[in-house]
Amino acid sequence: MKTKQRPLSPFMIGPYYKPQMTSLMSITHRASGVFLSIIGAPLLLWWLIAVASGPQAYAVLTGFLGSLIGQLLLIATIVCLSFHLINGVRHLVWDTGRALDIKTAYTAGWLVLIGTVLLSAIVLGVLL
């Protein structure tokens, strides 16, 4: 059976749409989720395995986390975690059908960004 070539709405990234806070934060939510899955969760596992394996393995982990690349990964993980956590609450509120008008979506967006900076700063201030 031949399917008709029906028109599709254009892909979100490209010349068709002006970048907007709502769309940029939506894609950032996904990107931070992917980062947390690929880097953050394995870091948590490494920590558990290192502690369970003894002082030597733990020293390897703390040594890595003290290195430049370790610090960068830690910073990125904490920022992604803060953003995904707080923006996730915004998504959960949307899922109840509330706060969907453009003005509230933007206000909540700014609150998420401010909250992300604050939470990341507090956690990283203690960790680094």
Add this chain to the structure above:
Amino acid sequence: MSMVNPLAKARGLGSAKSGVHHWYAQRASALLLIVLIGWLIYAMITLAGADHGTASSFIAQPTNAAFLILLIVALFYHAMLGLQVVIEDYVHNQVLEVILYFLTRAGGYLGMALGIIHVLKLALGA
């Protein structure tokens, strides 16, 4: 021209009737993770710069061990569901899509198993 009628095609390739469960599970695990990640942040702040003995006795505490096991299960479950959606949306090569889906699931369950067993090792003092 294929003799397969459109309805059969739709049944074969369309909705697998699990969309609502996926949607619900993603959000239920998210709600649980708000609490558990809050606890993780508390744990990270408590254990910042801790030596090995402090970290291992923290994990060995039954309440902390229980929180960690719950966290690991909810976290990897939520990650598996999220990565699945990202793969479905952006990977258009069907073979690659199935391979990535398999790797996501396998990695998620491996993460759960590794996490749980190491928490239990500390908690039960083996």
